Amino acid sequence: MKTLKQLLADKPKTLAVIAPDDTVYQALCVMAEHNVGALLVLQGGQLVGIFSERDYARKQIRNNRSSKETPVRDLMSARVAYVGLNASLEECMSLMTEKRFRHLPVLDDAGQVLGILSIGDLVKETISAQKFLITELERYIAG
Template sequence: MKTLKQLLAGRNRPLAVVAPSDTVYHALTVMAQHEVGALLVLDGEQLVGIFSERDYARKIILQGKTSKETLVREIMSDRVAYVTPSATLDECMALMTEKRFRHLPVLDDADGVVGMISIGDMVKETISDQKFLIDQLERYIAG
């Protein structure tokens, strides 16, 4: 069973982060630059929340606020579930499905925040694993 440590080892992109004191507009700019749907909110090295497209849609647009005047800390999700690098993809998928969120930070006791996994990452990896298994079974059958 593949772990997050194995999955994250293949990545070379930097973490997409903002500070709680940044404006929502700045956070949206960072999201666009990194082409992601959520950002880690760090106060120094400490994870204090997640800012997502869902937060923006529900807490800015629908409440009539402006992204240039509202700070990330005002609308971020501050109760953050997370996993460690030793978590399996199945464990992450189960947690994300149960809690109904699409982004999950990965924290290590020694290094702090080491990454973030999305439901899209999980689906992509699951499809890749299934394709590999199908190829192996076809080779075995064709033997």
């Protein structure tokens, strides 16, 4: 199975990010442009939150303000779970399942963002690893 470093290397090099003072409308446009379901919210290069489709769907209606007026900071999730490069895929999946979120930032030891993984990235890699294992076992059995 691949490491987190290998998974991140397979993803696009450009991260989809937004600033906390940018509008929700701008965030939705960036999400559509990058075809992603969540954006890292960075301020001064540091991770300060994450903004997801779920944040928009669950919080914007209660906000009763226009998306063109509402800053991302009003809807983003400020408490962000993250992992380092040494985390296993199983640990990532367990954390995402337990905490019920679908996007997980990966940070280095200095707190710099290295990338973001989706539950889809992890499931895809798990299926790929299982297919490889099945193929190898079939070869072994067949002799």
